[in-house]
Amino acid sequence: MIEVENIHKSFDDAHILKGITTTFDTGKTNLIIGQSGSGKTVFLKCLLGLFEPTEGKICYDGQNFSELSSQEQRALKEDMGMVFQGSALFDGLTVAGNVMFPLEMFTKLSKSEMEDRVNIVLNRVNLVDAHHKYPSEISGGMQKRVAIARAIVMNPQYLFCDEPNSGLDPRTAIVIDNLIKEITEEYNITTVINTHDMNSVMEIGEKILFLKDGLKEWEGTKHEIFKTDNEAVTNFVYSSELFKKVRQMYIEERN
Numbered sequence: 001m002i003e004v005e006n007i008h009k010s011f012d013d014a015h016i017l018k019g020i021t022t023t024f025d026t027g028k029t030n031l032i033i034g035q036s037g038s039g040k041t042v043f044l045k046c047l048l049g050l051f052e053p054t055e056g057k058i059c060y061d062g063q064n065f066s067e068l069s070s071q072e073q074r075a076l077k078e079d080m081g082m083v084f085q086g087s088a089l090f091d092g093l094t095v096a097g098n099v100m101f102p103l104e105m106f107t108k109l110s111k112s113e114m115e116d117r118v119n120i121v122l123n124r125v126n127l128v129d130a131h132h133k134y135p136s137e138i139s140g141g142m143q144k145r146v147a148i149a150r151a152i153v154m155n156p157q158y159l160f161c162d163e164p165n166s167g168l169d170p171r172t173a174i175v176i177d178n179l180i181k182e183i184t185e186e187y188n189i190t191t192v193i194n195t196h197d198m199n200s201v202m203e204i205g206e207k208i209l210f211l212k213d214g215l216k217e218w219e220g221t222k223h224e225i226f227k228t229d230n231e232a233v234t235n236f237v238y239s240s241e242l243f244k245k246v247r248q249m250y251i252e253e254r255n
């Protein structure tokens with residue numbers, strides 16, 4: 001579980017995060033949504049320990065990050081997996097080489113132990129025949145699978161994903177979403193996903209945090225988001241006519 005208490009972040013005079021308090025449960029897919037510029041990426045970087053909050057605290061299963069020694073902070077960061085926007089694979093490394101990279105950087109495992117671990121996670125993301133291919137030789141959806149395999153190869157307790165669906169067609173996006181959700185449940189990871197994708201919200205939004213101008217405007221589940229009358233949320237989520245109709249049908253069905 002990640003507990004966030006009154007997080008503020010400023011850059012010089014620019015006050016970006018203005019006091020966010022929330023919790024992200026273990027084994028759940030938690031989504032952060034909000035308009036461009038609302039502070040989602042800054043918030044995710046605070047959760048990753050890449051930005052130091054100006055005020056407030058973040059506790060990872062009871063460990064307050066800012067009170068840890070630098071060695072303990074490093075160890076905690078090794079417990080965090082990250083799926084970057086656009087996959088961010090190393091072009092010059094094969095699929096297996098990309099997934100093995102964190103093991104080579106951060107562990108003292110033998111070559112065969114690393115290969116075993118790489119095989120396990122590549123099988124888990126359903127990539128069985130791609131070990132020796134290069135990123136340019138596989139599809140965007142397969143690249144995301146490699147990025148997910150690389151993010152979980154160290155057995156992280158926390159998984160952060162920045163726009164994991166960007167650039168994917170809707171069907172592949174849903175497959176990737178569900179893969180992240182399944183892995184989160186199976187490995188009991190605390191997962192936080194920064195997304196613009198309303199399909200993701202409806203598919204896997206076990207908890208949704210809606211940010212507006214650096215503040216928590218609303219939080220709830222994918223079921224609650226259908227019923228909320230918070231105007232900022234409904235204007236954002238139901239900005240398309242299609243989603244407005246779907247919401248109306250959902251509400252009528254339940255009345």
Ligand SMILES: Nc1ncnc2c1ncn2[C@@H]1O[C@H](COP(=O)(O)OP(=O)(O)OP(=O)(O)O)[C@@H](O)[C@H]1O
Pocket residue numbers: 011014016034035036037038039040041042043
């Ligand atoms: N390193 C930085 N220094 C100064 N300002 C920053 C820095 N990083 C982000 N900001 C500012 O913080 C604000 C929020 O940016 P952020 O990237 O978190 O928005 P976002 O909600 O992720 O937007 P998008 O959906 O477009 O990615 C923006 O005004 C941005 O200019």
